[in-house]
Amino acid sequence: MSVKDLVLVGHGMVGQRFLEALFEQSADEGEHRWRVTVLAEEPRPAYDRVHLTSWFSGTSAEELSLCPPGFLAEHGIELRLGEPAVAIDRAARTVTCASGAELRYDALVLATGSYPFVPPVPGHDAAGCFVYRTIEDLEAISAAAAGAGVGAVVGGGLLGLEAAGALTAMGLQTHVVEFAPRLMALQVDDGGGALLRRKIEDLGVRVHTGAGTQRIEAHPDGRVRSMALSDGSELDVDVVVFSAGVRPRDQLARDCGLTVGERGGIAVDERCRTSDEHIWAIGECALAVDGRVYGLVAPGYAMAEAAARDLLGAAGQFTGADTSTKLKLLGVDVASFGDALGSTPGALEVLYADSRAGVYKKLVVSEDGCLLGGVLVGEVDSYATLRPLALSRTKLPMPPEQLLVPAGPNSHGPLVLPDEAVVCSCHNVTKGTIRAAVAEQGLHTVPEVKKCTKAGSGCGSCVKLLGTIVAEELAAGGIAVDRGLCEHFAHTRAELYEIVRVKGIAGFSRLIDEHGTGEGCEVCKPAVASILASLGNGHVLDGEQAALQDTNDHFLANLQRNGSYSVVPRVPGGEITAEGLITIGEIARDYGLYTKITGGQRIDLFGASVDQLPGIWRRLVEAGFESGHAYGKALRTVKSCVGQTWCRYGVQDSVGLAIELELRYRGLRAPHKLKSAVSGCARECAEAQSKDFGVIATAEGWNLYVGGNGGMTPRHADLLAADLDRETLIRTIDRFLMFYIRTADRLERTAPWLDRLEGGLDHLRAVVMDDSLGICSELDELMARHVETYEDEWAATLADPDRVRRFVSFANAPGTPDPTVRFVPERDQIRPARPDEDGRVLFGPNLEVRSR
Amino acid sequence: MTAVEIDDGQGWRPVCELDDLIVGRGVAVLLPDGTQAAVFRTRGDELFALDNRDPFSGAYVMSRGLTGSRGGVPVVVSPMLKQAFDLRTGQCLDEESAPDGSPAALRTWPVRAAQDALAVAG
Numbered sequence: 021m022s023v024k025d026l027v028l029v030g031h032g033m034v035g036q037r038f039l040e041a042l043f044e045q046s047a048d049e050g051e052h053r054w055r056v057t058v059l060a061e062e063p064r065p066a067y068d069r070v071h072l073t074s075w076f077s078g079t080s081a082e083e084l085s086l087c088p089p090g091f092l093a094e095h096g097i098e099l100r101l102g103e104p105a106v107a108i109d110r111a112a113r114t115v116t117c118a119s120g121a122e123l124r125y126d127a128l129v130l131a132t133g134s135y136p137f138v139p140p141v142p143g144h145d146a147a148g149c150f151v152y153r154t155i156e157d158l159e160a161i162s163a164a165a166a167g168a169g170v171g172a173v174v175g176g177g178l179l180g181l182e183a184a185g186a187l188t189a190m191g192l193q194t195h196v197v198e199f200a201p202r203l204m205a206l207q208v209d210d211g212g213g214a215l216l217r218r219k220i221e222d223l224g225v226r227v228h229t230g231a232g233t234q235r236i237e238a239h240p241d242g243r244v245r246s247m248a249l250s251d252g253s254e255l256d257v258d259v260v261v262f263s264a265g266v267r268p269r270d271q272l273a274r275d276c277g278l279t280v281g282e283r284g285g286i287a288v289d290e291r292c293r294t295s296d297e298h299i300w301a302i303g304e305c306a307l308a309v310d311g312r313v314y315g316l317v318a319p320g321y322a323m324a325e326a327a328a329r330d331l332l333g334a335a336g337q338f339t340g341a342d343t344s345t346k347l348k349l350l351g352v353d354v355a356s357f358g359d360a361l362g363s364t365p366g367a368l369e370v371l372y373a374d375s376r377a378g379v380y381k382k383l384v385v386s387e388d389g390c391l392l393g394g395v396l397v398g399e400v401d402s403y404a405t406l407r408p409l410a411l412s413r414t415k416l417p418m419p420p421e422q423l424l425v426p427a428g429p430n431s432h433g434p435l436v437l438p439d440e441a442v443v444c445s446c447h448n449v450t451k452g453t454i455r456a457a458v459a460e461q462g463l464h465t466v467p468e469v470k471k472c473t474k475a476g477s478g479c480g481s482c483v484k485l486l487g488t489i490v491a492e493e494l495a496a497g498g499i500a501v502d503r504g505l506c507e508h509f510a511h512t513r514a515e516l517y518e519i520v521r522v523k524g525i526a527g528f529s530r531l532i533d534e535h536g537t538g539e540g541c542e543v544c545k546p547a548v549a550s551i552l553a554s555l556g557n558g559h560v561l562d563g564e565q566a567a568l569q570d571t572n573d574h575f576l577a578n579l580q581r582n583g584s585y586s587v588v589p590r591v592p593g594g595e596i597t598a599e600g601l602i603t604i605g606e607i608a609r610d611y612g613l614y615t616k617i618t619g620g621q622r623i624d625l626f627g628a629s630v631d632q633l634p635g636i637w638r639r640l641v642e643a644g645f646e647s648g649h650a651y652g653k654a655l656r657t658v659k660s661c662v663g664q665t666w667c668r669y670g671v672q673d674s675v676g677l678a679i680e681l682e683l684r685y686r687g688l689r690a691p692h693k694l695k696s697a698v699s700g701c702a703r704e705c706a707e708a709q710s711k712d713f714g715v716i717a718t719a720e721g722w723n724l725y726v727g728g729n730g731g732m733t734p735r736h737a738d739l740l741a742a743d744l745d746r747e748t749l750i751r752t753i754d755r756f757l758m759f760y761i762r763t764a765d766r767l768e769r770t771a772p773w774l775d776r777l778e779g780g781l782d783h784l785r786a787v788v789m790d791d792s793l794g795i796c797s798e799l800d801e802l803m804a805r806h807v808e809t810y811e812d813e814w815a816a817t818l819a820d821p822d823r824v825r826r827f828v829s830f831a832n833a834p835g836t837p838d839p840t841v842r843f844v845p846e847r848d849q850i851r852p853a854r855p856d857e858d859g860r861v862l863f864g865p866n867l868e869v870r871s872r
Numbered sequence: 873m874t875a876v877e878i879d880d881g882q883g884w885r886p887v888c889e890l891d892d893l894i895v896g897r898g899v900a901v902l903l904p905d906g907t908q909a910a911v912f913r914t915r916g917d918e919l920f921a922l923d924n925r926d927p928f929s930g931a932y933v934m935s936r937g938l939t940g941s942r943g944g945v946p947v948v949v950s951p952m953l954k955q956a957f958d959l960r961t962g963q964c965l966d967e968e969s970a971p972d973g974s975p976a977a978l979r980t981w982p983v984r985a986a987q988d989a990l991a992v993a994g
Contacts, residue, residue: 507943529915539915539941541956542949545896546938567896571936571951574897579951583931831888831899831911838900840908840925840932855930 022052026331027115027123029059029105029272030131034303034320036066036086038131041328043095054331056097057123059115061104062154065092070317073182075158076189078723078742080702084155108276110296127298127331130273130286131324134266134304134315139174143236148244149260152183161261165190168258172196172247174233176203180263181349184225187259188350195226195255197247199264202229207345207356211373212395215380219352219398228253236260268305268313281307290337292327300327310340318446319343342411342445346403355400358393358410359384367392372424381424390415404485408441408451443489444482449475451489458493466490467775484778505766506543509536513691513766517551526557527564546570547766550653553689554761556805559816560652560689561823572651575827576813577633582852584841585633586626587613588650589640590686593660593678593698594621603643607636614849620657620695622648627850629837634827637814646812649687653767655694658682659707663700663717670700672717677746678706681715684750687810688757691764691773709737712770713753718742722749726756726784727774735771738781741789751800755788758799876911878903878921879982887911890985893919898948900924900935909981910935912959914946920959921983926950927970934978 026042028035035058042054065087075084092099100117107116108128115123136151138144148168150161161183165171171187173180176198187194196203202213203220217227232250239245246256268285279287279295285307292300303320307313314320319341329336344357362369362384372381379398383406386392391410396403402423409416414437416423437443439452457469466487470476476483504510509532511519516531525531528548532540540548549568553560560566560573572578577585589604604623608615613636614626628636650656658681661667663674678698688694697706698715708714714725720743728737741752764773777783786792788799817823829838843850844857874890880903887901893913901909908924912935924932929952937948942965947956955966955976962978970976 508941538944539939539946540896541940541942541947542938542954545940564895567894568938570938571933574936579933579936581929581931581952583933826894829900830902830908831892832886832901836902838908838932839906 023055024052024126025124026054026056026127026129027059027105027125028056028129028131029115030133030303030305031058031060031062031066031087031099031101032131032133032303033066033069033086033317034133034324035060035129035131037321038129038302038324038328039091039095039097041325042331044328054127056095058097058099059103059105059117059123060099060101062156063102064155065099065101067155069153072152072155072158073186075155076162076186078718078739081155083736083739105272108272108299110276110278110299113298125298127300129327129331130294130299130301130305131303132269132272132305134268136262137265137267138262139233139264141233141235143238143244143247144262146236146238146244146260147242148258149236149262152179152261152263153266158186161186161259162190164259165192168192170195170255170257171259171261172255172257173261173263175262175264176200176227176229177206177263177265178204178345178347178349180261181220183261183263184220185350187261188223188225192259193226194224195228195257196220197231197233197249198227198229199232200229203227204349204354204356207360208354208395208397209361209382211371211382212354212356212380212397215373215375215378215397216349216352216354218375219378220350223350225350266304266315268307270305273299273301273305281311281313283313285313288323290326290339291330292323292338293330300330302327308338308340312340314341314343316341316343316345321446322448342407342442344407344411344445346400353396353398353400355396355403355407356394357403357407358391360393360395362393364392370420370424372421383420383423384410385416385420386413388415389420391420404443404482405437407445408437408443412438412441414438414441437489443485444473444475447474449473454486454489455493458490459497464490464494464499467772483780487778505547506541508532508538508540508544511535513547513551513768514763516548517554517762520548520551521555526552528552528568529564540568542570543766546573546653547691549573550689550691555802556809559811559823560813561817561826575630575633576637576647576651576817577628578651580626580852582841583838584626584852585628585630586624586650587628587633587636587640588618588622588624588648589645590648590682591622591657592682592686593658593675595660595675595679600643600645603639603645607639611636612843612850614851618657621659622657624650627843627852629841630827630829631835631837634818634824638818641812641815641818646686647814649813652689653692654687654689655682655685655696657695658685659695659697659711661698661700661705663698667700669703670717671719672700672722674698674700674706674715674717677715677722681750681753684807685753685757687813688761688806690757690761692767692769694757694770710734711737713737713756715749721745724749724752727770727781729769729771731769733771735775738774740781740785752788754803755796755799756784758802759784759787759795762799874985876919877984877986878909878911880904880907884984884986886986887921896939898935898937898939900932908932910937910948911983912939912948914939914959918946919983919985920946920948921981922948922957922959922962923978923980925978926952926955927964927972927974927976927978928953928955928967 067084103117105115106118113125136153171192172195173184174197176196184194184196203216234248237246248254270280270286273286286301287307288301290309292302294301302323323338326336326338346355366387368385370383381396383394384392390413393410437451441451443451457463457472463469476486503512545568608625616624618624658678660674660678664670695711696713697708697711699706699708700717708716709725710728710730714737716723722744723742724740725737726740729735828834842853844853875886876888877884878887898910898912909921910924912920924934926933936951939948946959949956957964962980964976967976
C-alpha cells in the first residue's frame with residue numbers, strides 16, 4: 021500500500037469530522053494510506069463552535085475541544101497550529117504557509133469555514149467593536165464588558181441573540197439591532213418573530229427591528245461612544261458585537277483560480293470536489309451542488325463524510341441538507357424545520373398562538389395533506405416527531421390542527437413515523453436503522469442503540485424520540501423490559517426508595533412481605549440495606565439490617581481473595597499528621613499487615629483476619645481515626661491538591677474544602693460508591709473531573725462538576741455550575757447527592773445515571789438549582805438529617821459487646837484464627853499464599869515476615 | 873439456651889448456640905476433625921449446614937454469604953464471586969464444575985436445634 025500526502029486547510033468542527041471520517045474506515049479499505057498535515061489558523065485544535073456561548077458560563081476552552089487526546093498521534097496526523105495557508109500552486113501541487121513553509125500534496129481539502137460579515141459603516145473598527153466567532157473573540161468581549169455599561173449586537177439572527185444573551189449575563193444593558201423586520205428572519209415567520217421579540221424584551225433586552233446601523237461614533241481616545249441607526253435613533257454604547265451573518269472564506273480558492281460562486285463559496289460537485297480534481301472543499305466555505313452555502317454544522321459534517329469516502333475510494337455524496345434547527349435562545353425555545361416559511365407552491369398554513377402562555381406554532385401543509393415544515397416558539401416538544409414527518413413528506417394521519425393543540429385528555433396518541441424518516445439529523449440515522457438495531461441486533465436500551473447507530477450522540481435533541489422508538493420496538497417484539505430489581509421485587513431501586521420513604525418501612529421483612537416475593541437474594545438485600553441506611557435507620561449492623569449487608573458491610577472491611585480483609589481508615593482530604601502516619605505504621609507492623617497507598621490518598625492495610633478487626637480498630641479509634649467506608653456503597657474519599665496554602669498556582673484552599681466535604685458526606689450510603697476531589701486551580705491536579713462530584717477553584721469561587729467516572733467506562737464530569745460561593749456550592753452538592761440517591765438504579769454510578777436522566781444536565785440543573793420539581797426542601801432536610809445523625813460505624817461497633825461478638829472466625833472457637841488463611845513473604849511484606857504454596861498462618865501480632 | 877447440633881457421622885455434636893445465628897446469615901464452625909462447616913438460619917427458621925469452602929475461590933468463606941431464594945429454592949450466595957448454592961443439597965445453581973474440575977457442590981450435614989441437649993428430630 022502506498023503512502024500519499026493529504027493537506028487539510030482549516031481545523032474547525034468540519035475539518036475535525038473529516039479527519040475522523042477519514043480514519044474511521046479500516047486502514048485496508050482504501051488503495052493507499054493518507055499521511056495528513058493540518059494547517060490551522062487558530063492557536064488551538066478544533067473546538068465546539070456551536071456551543072461557543074457556553075464559554076461565558078464557565079465551560080473552558082479545553083472542555084469545548086473536539087479533538088480527543090491521542091487522536092492526532094494515533095493516526096500520525098501533523099497539526100500545525102497558528103499556521104494558516106496563504107497560497108496554493110495547483111500546477112506544482114503545493115501549499116504555502118504563513119511561515120513560508122511549502123507543503124506538497126496529492127490531495128488538498130479546504131475547510132476554511134467562514135468569516136463574520138461586518139457592515140462597512142463608518143467607525144466599525146473602533147475599539148470596543150467585536151465579532152463573535154472564536155474563543156479569542158469571546159475573551160476580548162469578556163475583557164471589554166468588564167468596565168462597560170451598555171452593549172449592542174448588530175444582527176438579530178441565531179448567533180446575534182446568543183451574543184445578546186451573553187452580554188446581558190455579563191450585566192450589560194443590551195440592544196439588538198436587526199435590519200430585517202423581525203428577529204431570526206431566516207428561521208421563523210412574522211408571528212413567531214413577534215412572540216420571540218416579546219419574550220426577549222421581557223428579559224430586559226431592547227430590540228430594534230427594521231433598523232440598519234448607519235455609523236459608529238468614537239470617543240477622542242478611539243473607544244466606541246454611540247451608534248446611529250437608520251430609524252433616526254442614536255444609542256450610547258460601550259461595546260458593539262457584529263453578528264450580521266457570515267461569508268464563505270474562499271480567497272485561497274479565488275487566488276488560485278478555482279471556480280467560486282457568484283455570491284461566494286467554492287463550487288463543489290456531489291463528491292465535494294472543486295473544479296480541480298486534486299482539491300476538495302467542505303463546510304461553510306463550500307458552495308454545494310444544490311447551489312447553497314450551508315452555515316450549519318450538520319450539513320458540514322455530511323460534506324466531511326462525503327469527501328472522506330471519496331478520498332478512500334468509496335461512494336459518498338452530498339447533494340443538499342436539511343436546515344432544521346432547534347435551540348434555546350435567551351431561555352426561549354425556538355424550532356424551525358422543513359419549509360418553515362411556506363415557500364412551496366400551494367402550501368397552506370395552520371396556526372396556533374397563545375400569547376398568554378407564550379406559545380406560537382405554525383405548520384406548513386401541502387394541498388394533499390402532507391406536512392412540509394413548521395415554526396415552533398415557546399414550546400418545541402413536538403419538534404423531534406414533526407421534523408422527520410416533514411422531511412419524509414408523509415401524509416398526516418390526522419388533521420394538522422390536532423398536532424398543534426396542547427396535549428389534553430382527548431389528544432392523539434403517538435405519531436407513527438415512517439421507517440425512512442430521519443430521526444437523528446446530526447448523524448443521519450433513520451427510524452428504520454434504529455428499529456433494526458433493536459429487532460435484529462438485539463439491543464434493548466437507549467445507550468446501547470446510541471452507541472451502535474450513533475443516533476442521539478450529536479446535539480441530543482432526538483434522544484427522547486429515540487427512547488420512544490426503542491420502547492415501541494421492544495413492545496412490538498414482545499420483549500418485556502424488566503426493570504425490576506431482581507426476581508423478588510418487580511420495582512426499580514428508585515421505586516423501592518419511594519415506597520420505603522413514604523411508608524416509613526424500617527425492615528426488609530415488611531418490605532418483601534408487602535411488596536415482593538420469596539426470601540430475597542444477594543441483589544435485593546444489599547440494595548434494600550443501602551436504601552434503609554440512606555434514609556437514616558441507625559447502625560448498619562442493628563436488628564434486621566445486619567442480615568442484609570454483604571460480607572464487606574457485615575464486617576466493616578473489604579474481603580480479599582483468600583478470605584482475609586483489608587482496613588482503610590478515613591484520611592479526610594488526604595491530610596494526615598506525622599503522628600497519624602506513625603500510628604497506622606505501628607498497627608500495620610504489629611499485626612504484620614501489608615500496606616499500600618490507595619488512589620484516593622489514604623492507606624490500605626491488608627491481610628487482617630475477622631478476629632483481628634476489632635483489635636485493629638480499637639487502636640485506630642483511640643488514635644482518632646474513623647471508618648473510611650471503603651467497604652460500603654458510600655462516600656469514599658474527597659481527594660485534594662495542596663491548593664493556595666502551599667502551591668504557587670493555587671487560588672483557593674482546596675484541602676480545607678475537601679476536608680469539609682468529606683466530613684459532611686462521610687457515611688452517606690448511596691446506590692454505588694461515591695468519589696470526589698477538589699482542585700485548587702484549573703491545572704486540576706486532584707483530577708476532580710473524573711469524580712462523581714468534583715470541585716475546581718476559580719478566582720471567583722468554585723466550579724462544580726458532576727457525573728465523572730474513571731474505571732471501565734471513563735467519563736469526564738459535566739460542569740453543573742460555575743463560580744459558586746462555598747455555601748451555594750455545598751447546598752448544590754447536597755441536593756445533587758440526595759437526588760441521585762433517590763432516583764438512581766442499584767449499582768448505577770452518577771455517570772450512567774446522568775446519561776440516562778431525561779433532560780440530562782439541564783434537567784439536573786433545573787432540579788437542584790431552580791427547584792423545578794419542588795423537592796429541594798425535602799432533599800435539604802434529608803441531608804441535614806444525615807449530617808446530624810452521623811456516627812462512626814467502627815466506634816459504635818466497638819461500644820457494643822453484642823456487635824463485637826460476631827467478629828470471630830469460628831462460632832464454637834472464638835480466638836482461633838482461620839488456619840486456611842495463609843501468607844508468604846514478597847518484597848518485604850506479606851501476600852496471600854497460592855494454593856500450591858505452603859504459607860504461614862498469622863497467629864496473632866508480631867509475626868516476622870521479612871525475607872531478608 | 874438452644875444448642876445447634878451437627879451430625880458428623882459420629883453422632884450429633886453441638887457446634888454453637890442458636891442465638892449465635894442471625895436470621896438470614898451464617899457462621900463458621902470447626903468440627904472435631906478440623907473440618908469447617910457453615911451453618912445458616914433462614915427467615916423461615918430452618919437450619920442448614922454446608923462445607924465452608926467456596927469451590928470457586930478456594931477460600932473458606934461460604935458462612936459469610938447471604939441467604940435467599942432463587943425460584944423457590946433456598947440458596948446461599950458465595951461472597952467471593954456470587955455463585956448460588958442450594959442450601960438443601962449444596963449443589964451450585966450457576967455452574968457444574970469448579971475451576972479445578974471438581975463438581976461444584978458443597979458437602980452437607982444434618983443439622984438441628986436441640987433444647988437443653990434434649991434430642992429433637994432434625
